[in-house]
Amino acid sequence: MSSSTTTTTTTRKELLRTRASSFCSAFLSNTPPSTILSTHFTPTPKITEHGPSHPSLPFLGTTFSGLLSSPSSTKGLTCDDYFSLLSQTLTYDPASMKFPPEEEFMVDEEAVVDGKKGVVSVVAKGVFRSRKTGRSWKETFIYRLSGFDEEGRIGWWEIWADTLSAWEAVNG
Numbered sequence: 001m002s003s004s005t006t007t008t009t010t011t012r013k014e015l016l017r018t019r020a021s022s023f024c025s026a027f028l029s030n031t032p033p034s035t036i037l038s039t040h041f042t043p044t045p046k047i048t049e050h051g052p053s054h055p056s057l058p059f060l061g062t063t064f065s066g067l068l069s070s071p072s073s074t075k076g077l078t079c080d081d082y083f084s085l086l087s088q089t090l091t092y093d094p095a096s097m098k099f100p101p102e103e104e105f106m107v108d109e110e111a112v113v114d115g116k117k118g119v120v121s122v123v124a125k126g127v128f129r130s131r132k133t134g135r136s137w138k139e140t141f142i143y144r145l146s147g148f149d150e151e152g153r154i155g156w157w158e159i160w161a162d163t164l165s166a167w168e169a170v171n172g
Helices: 003-028 033-040 079-089 163-171
Strands: 041-049 063-065 090-092 106-113 116-130 136-146 154-160
Touching: 003 033, 003 106, 003 116, 003 136, 003 154, 033 041, 033 079, 041 079, 063 079, 079 090, 106 136, 116 163, 136 163
Parallel strands: 041 154
Antiparallel strands: 041 063, 090 116, 106 116, 116 136, 136 154
């Protein structure tokens, strides 16, 4: 492997890690969803929070695609809708949210998801609360970020979280 190839790989890996960390920081600092989407995501993003779909947790089990501001996002739920449904259902305690240091974000710049190279995974913790019941719970959750463009903007944000605790908190 030539040194220029090694430099390119390292540069891409660090770009993905830095962009992923920047996104997580924006989320924690209550940056408006429209700013998060326009700054950290490609023009055609996807968000999937894995779990069983149910009316009391309307952000689960659906892939939200595109942006409200995009003319191609006229069908289905957009990424803007994800943030809206999430914030109508749950809140979180920003002080409780713990992401690892940026150097601990797991990066595989060669992994291919949705036809694009690069995956960043991060495990974090926080306290969430149901808006309906006020019940809260501590959980560990996983973000998988993939579909990065050449600038390192995220194409697909996947979340795995404690859906049973969310269900119990929301439904009392």
